[in-house]
Amino acid sequence: MKKLAVIIVCGLVALGAAYAVALSTPYWFAPKHDAQVDIHDPQLIARGAYVAHAADCVACHTAPGGKPFAGGLGMQTPLGTIYSTNVTPDSKTGIGAYSYGDFERAVRRGIRPDGTALYPAMPYVSYVVVKDDDIKALYAYFMSDVKAVAQDNKPTTMPWPMSMRWPLSWWQLLFAQPRTFVAQAGADPELVRGAYLVEGLAHCGACHTPRGIAFQEKALANDPAGTYLSGSVLEGWYAKNLRNEARGLSTWTTEELVDFLGTGRTDRTAAFGSMADVVGHSTQHLTKADLTAVAKYLKQLPPRPGHEVAWKPEADTTTAKLLAGDYGAPGAAAYVAHCAACHRMDGRGAPRIFPALKDNSIVFAEDPSSLIQFTLTGGTMAKTPHDVMTFTMPGFANLSNHDVAQILTFIRNSWGNHAEAITEDEVARMRKIIKDKPVNYVPEAHNG
Amino acid sequence: MAKSLKIAGIILGVAVVAGAGAFAIGAGGTPLNAPPEKTFPVVDKEGKQVGVYRLPDDTSIPSLPNAELVLYGKRLLNETARLLPNNVGDKLNCNSCHLGEGKVDNGAPYINTVNDFPQFNPRAGRVVSLKERINGCFQRSMNGKPLDPDSREMSAMIAYMDWLRNGVPKGQRVKVVGAGPIDMKLVPDPVRGEKLYAQHCATCHGANGEGMKGADGTFIFPPLWGDESFNIGAGMARLYKAAAFIKFNMPVSVNLDHPVGQGGVLNDQDAVDVAEFFTHQPRPDFAGKVNDWANGKKPKDARY
Numbered sequence: 020m021k022k023l024a025v026i027i028v029c030g031l032v033a034l035g036a037a038y039a040v041a042l043s044t045p046y047w048f049a050p051k052h053d054a055q056v057d058i059h060d061p062q063l064i065a066r067g068a069y070v071a072h073a074a075d076c077v078a079c080h081t082a083p084g085g086k087p088f089a090g091g092l093g094m095q096t097p098l099g100t101i102y103s104t105n106v107t108p109d110s111k112t113g114i115g116a117y118s119y120g121d122f123e124r125a126v127r128r129g130i131r132p133d134g135t136a137l138y139p140a141m142p143y144v145s146y147v148v149v150k151d152d153d154i155k156a157l158y159a160y161f162m163s164d165v166k167a168v169a170q171d172n173k174p175t176t177m178p179w180p181m182s183m184r185w186p187l188s189w190w191q192l193l194f195a196q197p198r199t200f201v202a203q204a205g206a207d208p209e210l211v212r213g214a215y216l217v218e219g220l221a222h223c224g225a226c227h228t229p230r231g232i233a234f235q236e237k238a239l240a241n242d243p244a245g246t247y248l249s250g251s252v253l254e255g256w257y258a259k260n261l262r263n264e265a266r267g268l269s270t271w272t273t274e275e276l277v278d279f280l281g282t283g284r285t286d287r288t289a290a291f292g293s294m295a296d297v298v299g300h301s302t303q304h305l306t307k308a309d310l311t312a313v314a315k316y317l318k319q320l321p322p323r324p325g326h327e328v329a330w331k332p333e334a335d336t337t338t339a340k341l342l343a344g345d346y347g348a349p350g351a352a353a354y355v356a357h358c359a360a361c362h363r364m365d366g367r368g369a370p371r372i373f374p375a376l377k378d379n380s381i382v383f384a385e386d387p388s389s390l391i392q393f394t395l396t397g398g399t400m401a402k403t404p405h406d407v408m409t410f411t412m413p414g415f416a417n418l419s420n421h422d423v424a425q426i427l428t429f430i431r432n433s434w435g436n437h438a439e440a441i442t443e444d445e446v447a448r449m450r451k452i453i454k455d456k457p458v459n460y461v462p463e464a465h466n467g
Numbered sequence: 468m469a470k471s472l473k474i475a476g477i478i479l480g481v482a483v484v485a486g487a488g489a490f491a492i493g494a495g496g497t498p499l500n501a502p503p504e505k506t507f508p509v510v511d512k513e514g515k516q517v518g519v520y521r522l523p524d525d526t527s528i529p530s531l532p533n534a535e536l537v538l539y540g541k542r543l544l545n546e547t548a549r550l551l552p553n554n555v556g557d558k559l560n561c562n563s564c565h566l567g568e569g570k571v572d573n574g575a576p577y578i579n580t581v582n583d584f585p586q587f588n589p590r591a592g593r594v595v596s597l598k599e600r601i602n603g604c605f606q607r608s609m610n611g612k613p614l615d616p617d618s619r620e621m622s623a624m625i626a627y628m629d630w631l632r633n634g635v636p637k638g639q640r641v642k643v644v645g646a647g648p649i650d651m652k653l654v655p656d657p658v659r660g661e662k663l664y665a666q667h668c669a670t671c672h673g674a675n676g677e678g679m680k681g682a683d684g685t686f687i688f689p690p691l692w693g694d695e696s697f698n699i700g701a702g703m704a705r706l707y708k709a710a711a712f713i714k715f716n717m718p719v720s721v722n723l724d725h726p727v728g729q730g731g732v733l734n735d736q737d738a739v740d741v742a743e744f745f746t747h748q749p750r751p752d753f754a755g756k757v758n759d760w761a762n763g764k765k766p767k768d769a770r771y
Contacts (some may be wrong), residue, residue, distance in 0.1 A: 338683075342549075344542050347529075356525035357544075358566065359718065360727060369679060369687045372671060373720070397723045408670045410720040413728035419501045422526070447498030454499065 041188035048192060049128040049449035053120035056155045058162040067160025070153045073220040079103045082459040089168040092277050093457030094140050095254050100457040109167040122158045129195060136187035144239060145222035173460040194235040213316025216309060224248060226258035245323030248333035250386060255452035256292045257388040259381060264322030265330040270380050275345035276314035283401030287375040291398045292389060296394040298401035332378060332435035350429030352421050366434035372410055377434035388431050390427055391449045422444040501716045509635055520641040522570050523633045525641050533626055540627030544621055549685050556611035563689040564703060566716050566724045569631060572643040573715035577628040582637050592762035597625060607700040610751050646711040650735045655706060660744030663737055667718055674750055692748035700753030700771040706768040709742035
């Protein structure tokens, strides 16, 4: 009994110490750096607007149907739903009372003015490398150009004790160390700019880099193991492998990437799901020079060790069979009935209208999550001024798991594509993920 | 101490097994699948519902006694221009107008076609057979030549339509319509129609109505006017018929609804305006027009 008491006492002391350390981090781990910023400088505000686009702040800090930057977007975690916060300059419910130091520390270090930690849903592990000048511009933009909205933040749905924030300070000690952007020695300035955007403001890794057991991104910049940007799944979307390897971006040209990021589509594919939102909110507003820098940087990310560089499509035997009326392959008859009117017998679709399935890297991706989810739910392309019309693929949730699995296995292995089969179980599991998506929070804003 | 450890161990073990079991059941519960299939009422001549209709499944075609014929018919209706070049004078397919393989309400479905014929045809002023009706399409919408009524091709098309009625007997109808309602009192504005065409149609059908070809040379989107499109004898050349089609079926891929995300963008006035614009662009003449509406009662949107 005595031993037990000793263990309990030691445990409590350790817990108390851990709690004390957590409370102290704002003072030594991430101290505030105040500076004077002229928030009325029009040039600074304009630059801040560009930085905000590059950082895609609006995407998470706006709920669908809600006021811009007023928060309320629900994000699913295994422990509950986290809601994005109001970052409009409203002094009571938003960030209107933030000094520059408060703002800088929240964005780059994930710490609120009251010293508590932000959930890493806010990509401060990426924003930490953003340069002072960009953060200052961003501050000027938010304080002077974003419309204040009085809208209270919605608490997370996590139950106690998971709802306590102080353990997040320990998460930050482990995974969100201070660091600055390191340019590759001797690298072309264009590639350096691309790396800066990808690693920092654009925080591509938040979705495209695999996460570890503690939800930390396994790499925050290119690493020898090639984990960085090698593809990851969030909310049932596979954010694809962006490395220059067979099933990554090897089948994409730099020009196609620029076209994709700038307009949301190319002659053979289109952004959908979360990426359509990224193009709509963020990348379409970036300059061609910046998009080219991003594309060139991605194209030079070497393949992971042991992974092939080049994609080797097989010969297309599908088109001839379908044109000859041979629908005998599993999934072929269902493909012709439900898909071929738009995606065509040759799997080439229609340029900028119906994405091709042949040679489309999301079709033969290692992880089929996006393919399955998109087939079930459908979705709409990003709207940009480049194209007159914006197209939508209808959802095919009305098809059975059997039919969906067969059709997707068929398209993954036709017209030269080759990839693992899709099972009915995978389709059923995706229906569950879709059913369990978080509900966004869009209250009646108090003062419009 | 040892005994209490054992008891604790057993309790822990039971808890772990129970927990794992509960997790397995929770995770393994009934897998989600498609919602119940959409059905349409089947009504008798008095309009009383006598049953329900479900679209037949294409993957069941190979097990039909006349599988080859049905499949051939399906292909001919989908790929008419490519497979019947001697009969199709333009670049259209039957399913250019009969949306989604003839399975779509308001999109000229074939669901009731076999049961509806023979049928009185106001244009011909007499009762026509289904074969005659199909050949009417070949000469007008396809600006081509009729099929031999006894040909395998004709039988195949009808076999597909017969399969599509899915056992609904003659004398009954599935509650779907060929074309939805359009306000025929509306006065068309072709200038406005031209602007709407540029906004909602030209991306696919071309700025000059020329359609869009795929890499293999066949048309992805049909030409809407010019030598490669339907002639003035086609139903689609008539203002209100075209407007009704457009309102409910065009553009495609603009909403999340099955089967092709069609329609719901243009209102009646929009559809009438854009129909006026495109139907009156230059298109082939129809020699047989002299015989149409010989008994009078010519509709107000007739072209001749």
